[in-house]
Amino acid sequence: MTSSKQKNNIELFKLPLWKRIFDIFFSLFAIIFLSPLFIIISIAIYFEDRGKICYCQKRAGSNFKIFNFIKFRSMYIDADKRLKEFAELNQYEIENEEEKKIEFHNIKVSDDGILINENTLIDENTIINDENVIINNEEVKDENLLFGDDFTVVANDFAIFQNNIKRNSFKKLEGDPRITKVGSFIRRYSIDELPQLINILKGDMSVVGNRPLPLYEAELLTNDEYIERFLAPAGLTGLWQVEKRGDAGKLSAEERKQLDVKYSREFNFWMDIKIILRTFTAFIQKGDV
Template structure:
């Protein structure tokens, strides 16, 4: 990257040897209420980024409070960008979130102000200078490093009682011996069904904020990530499907039978004129129905929960327990490093736990993130042999329910 093109730059990447980001969709929130400015941004970056457009700083802050954070937020100075930046940096769960400020004019005073407010970068509104995509890739790598350092600082000492470890080892050891023929057959069928490894590994944060790799049988194709770019028409969150868009062409495009001004939005091709007539355009991140990335045999493994069986090895090796708080993906655990939430990691990690069975006991269809965390904290404070046995026997009725826990 040419440092002369950047207004706010540090040597963080060089100090920590941060390389290029893998070819995954970069999720960006663009805070903008000017349709023409949005169109220009989509034309420039729509094929490279997964973009969600939000029309105000207040709505953006509410959005990131209630969902997984994006890889970066781009907000204009005239959209309240400086105030938004101050708010984001005051919250512990968003203080690592990359925020890029844009402005019609870049002045020395603005450069200094954004730097003092701990903004990550400053771009001209038309992005006429600087490499935005390269900068975003750097932010992702930097954030992962910062989160890992924060994790180390928040490590908790969690001692697993002898009775709990004894139950885990004896029960999973017996189960693995009993299920070994099934595990072998499933492994063979996975290899016959598609190319790739039998077991999929995913990093999780468990007891004491310790990171480990959780095991599952592979249910997706090995080229799943690269397929995302060509799956826009299957996105469940896009507002209209391809057929509806053809019916909704503007008059000029109807006369020619096809869109003449294509616009790329979150992997979808839509009509630019039609987009400009919409009052609001809500575009979410990737979620698919009948996902073609899942192998034929993988669909069966997921529906039957057989893909979860390799986690018995995790329990046997001590990464987690049969009963405990469910280990979280890194991006979720990053949000729970404050004193208010860190206690949920003071309890053992587990395959099933209190919030899963409580959901059934109260007949709740959905449970908020806050409610789940409170139950995790309750378990961490009160787990015992009697408590574990109660949860264990409550798990079986929950498994018979139609909804996943």
């Protein structure tokens, strides 16, 4: 009985009526108005690299609701075969010499160019034995150790590991050769995002909000510091997408996450209108939105 009451007391985000009405009218108008562009892009994608025009990916939106996120396909059909070749292409430079020692093992690259590590991050003095126990290659007895149910880890190495898990939640590739020529163009002007107007019409997301995240990335943000970003609309465009665009500046992962939290706390009708107007300017600027 108690657990049932606690479950019912969990506060979930509820989309305001004004925002849903705006989303329906905006998405319907945009789909009709942009239908010639949809047709042209679809033909171009198909004739450059025969295959599906769009692709769907599971993403986490408001209240961590999972839905099929639609985009125009911008990569070659055999892109999965090329993933490991691009593990070293990192948009965000490693600035700290200590961090340069860290190697990425079992790297996976998503369709969005996100670098993720399926197992762990280790430095040159750390090894993982056959039982998946993290140990230090030097004098372990002189180090501070942390013990878990099924692992032992040197405290300093674990701190580095945790720091990099946090840093790498928004890793992206730059100059990804998996992208087609048409894909490069539609990504540059964010045209690949337009099929999400269908998601908006269906109610999966909103015109303005925090970007719905791939599941592996969303799981890294389910702590007290960032969970609030999910208590807001999932959106086609948002606050961080229109920041630092004019000076060719790139937001850090931490800045993006903080802006997501800010939007979830402060969003209103006029803020949304302002973001939409700034997004139109961002469309003609170089870089992904």
